[in-house]
Amino acid sequence: MTEAAAADPVHAFIADTVGQNDVVLFMKGTPDQPRCGFSSVVVQILDHLGVGFVGVDVLQDEDLRNGIKSYSDWPTIPQLYVKGEFVGGSDIVREMFQSGELQPFFTEKGVSAA
Template identity: 70%
Template sequence: MSDVNARIQQTIEANPVVLFMKGTPVFPQCGFSARVVQILSHMGVPFTGVNVLEDMEIRDGIKSFSQWPTIPQLYVKGEFVGGCDITTEMFQSGELATLLDEKGVPHSANA
């Protein structure tokens, strides 16, 4: 495992919910990242944001790590969930709340 993959894996294992994003949860720097932050915040999900704009190795590495070409990327209990579109669809259908329940991640709102 490469150094960047090891760093990504360690971050995912150390935090129940991780969002690899452009910007920070307080100051997202792209609309897609902002949308996922908005969903997680609305649901009351505690999460860790990783700003890929601060680390080019992570920015490039997360795409190969997940085999997913875009950012943001959401991970729940080590499992890759998806990007903005998938997270939005899962939120709207209630699947995201179900996944959080199954993984034992606290949240306060379903939709």
């Protein structure tokens, strides 16, 4: 954990969540009930690939919604993390999926897809 994460409880929560789960999607809403189209797209892609993931609803906490943006230095939500690495948002995940890069990426990271 970085010094900044230790000083910021929201960053500490994010670091712990990303560290303890292979695939984490910080999103608006839940995997069962996405509350924005971009979050829904990423959920659909992960479900299509059969990748298990943890969804974290940033709408439940204003500090978390702002904290995830500063944690990744990425301005938008959703944000996908795989094995602790920030992958990107909806556009990047969709482009990787459409180009055929996403499934091999998961395999390379040791994340099993159906």
